[in-house]
Amino acid sequence: MQRSRISQEIQWLLGEKHHGLLTPFAKKDIAKLQKGEHVDYVIGFVDFLGCKIDLSLKPLIPRPETEYWVERAIQEMRGKGSRLQTKNYKLKTLDMFAGSGCIGVAILKHIPWAVVDFAEKDKRLLSQLRLNAKKNGIEKKRYRVLHSDMFSGIKGKYDYIFANPPYIAESRKSKVQTSVLKHEPREALFAGKDGLRVIRPFLSQAKDFLVEGGSIYLEFDSPQKKEIEKLLRRFQYQHWQFCRDQYEKWRLVVIQENPKNGGVLPAPFS
Numbered sequence: 001m002q003r004s005r006i007s008q009e010i011q012w013l014l015g016e017k018h019h020g021l022l023t024p025f026a027k028k029d030i031a032k033l034q035k036g037e038h039v040d041y042v043i044g045f046v047d048f049l050g051c052k053i054d055l056s057l058k059p060l061i062p063r064p065e066t067e068y069w070v071e072r073a074i075q076e077m078r079g080k081g082s083r084l085q086t087k088n089y090k091l092k093t094l095d096m097f098a099g100s101g102c103i104g105v106a107i108l109k110h111i112p113w114a115v116v117d118f119a120e121k122d123k124r125l126l127s128q129l130r131l132n133a134k135k136n137g138i139e140k141k142r143y144r145v146l147h148s149d150m151f152s153g154i155k156g157k158y159d160y161i162f163a164n165p166p167y168i169a170e171s172r173k174s175k176v177q178t179s180v181l182k183h184e185p186r187e188a189l190f191a192g193k194d195g196l197r198v199i200r201p202f203l204s205q206a207k208d209f210l211v212e213g214g215s216i217y218l219e220f221d222s223p224q225k226k227e228i229e230k231l232l233r234r235f236q237y238q239h240w241q242f243c244r245d246q247y248e249k250w251r252l253v254v255i256q257e258n259p260k261n262g263g264v265l266p267a268p269f270s
C-alpha cells in the first residue's frame with residue numbers, strides 16, 4: 001500500500017516538477033519523498049481554486065476541506081458584489097491566520113471587487129504571503145500583509161472575516177499522520193488540550209471587527225461543534241449556521257451580525 005502510494009507520488013512529482021525526467025535533481029526529490037516529506041512540499045506548490053500556491057517557506061499545506069468552503073464563500077461574495085458594484089464598493093476582507101494565503105489569494109483572484117488584509121503571527125510567513133499574491137498576479141494596492149497576533153495588529157472593520165485557525169486538540173494528536181507531525185508547522189495545527197485555545201479568543205473579539213451585516217467564516221474540527229455553539233452564545237452572536245465538509249463532517253460555522261435579511265444564510269450554505 002505504502003509502496004504504491006510512493007510510486008504514484010513519484011510519477012506525480014516527475015510530471016509536475018521535472019518534465020517527466022529522472023535527473024539527479026529529481027532523484028534528490030525522490031529521496032525526500034522516501035523520507036516521508038509530503039509530496040506537495042517536495043513539488044513546492046499546490047493548486048487552490050485555480051490559484052498556484054507556493055509552499056517554499058513551508059506554511060500549512062492548504063487542505064481540500066478549506067478549498068470546499070472557500071469556493072462556496074466566493075459564490076456568496078459574487079452575489080453580494082453584484083449588488084454593491086454599482087456603488088464602487090470594495091468588499092473588505094480579512095484572511096485571519098493566513099499561512100500560505102490560499103484563502104485570501106483565491107478571494108482576490110475570483111472577486112475583483114474585494115480587497116484583502118492577510119494577518120499572520122509567524123513572521124517567517126509574511127514573505128510567503130507576498131510571494132503568493134505576486135505569483136497570482138494580484139495588484140499590490142488590493143492587499144496588505146499584516147504581522148499580527150490575532151487582532152492585535154488589526155484596525156478597522158470588515159465585510160468578511162475568514163479564519164482557519166490552528167484547531168487540533170492535543171488529545172487527538174495520535175490521529176494525525178506522522179508526515180504531518182514531522183513536516184508541517186505545529187503552530188498551524190495544535191491549539192491546546194481541547195483545540196480551542198485560539199478559537200476562544202478569536203470569537204470573543206471577532207465581532208468588534210465586523211461591519212453591520214458582515215460575516216465570519218470559521219473552520220474547526222468536527223468534535224468541537226457543541227463547544228463552539230456554547231461560545232457563540234456566550235459571546236452573544238446572533239445568527240449562525242454550521243456546515244459540513246465534502247466528507248460529511250462538521251467543519252465550518254458561518255456567523256452573521258445584524259443581517260439585513262434577518263439572518264437567513266446564503267444559498268451556498270443552505
Ligand SMILES: C[S@@+](CC[C@H](N)C(=O)[O-])C[C@H]1O[C@@H](n2cnc3c(N)ncnc32)[C@H](O)[C@@H]1O
Nearest residue numbers: 062097098099120121122149150164165166188
Ligand atoms: C491552520 S493554518 C491556516 C493557514 C491557511 N489559512 C490555510 O487555510 O491553509 C493556521 C495559521 O495561523 C497562524 N497562527 C497561529 N496562531 C496565530 C495567531 N494568534 N495570530 C495570527 N496567526 C496565527 C499559524 O502560523 C498558521 O499559519
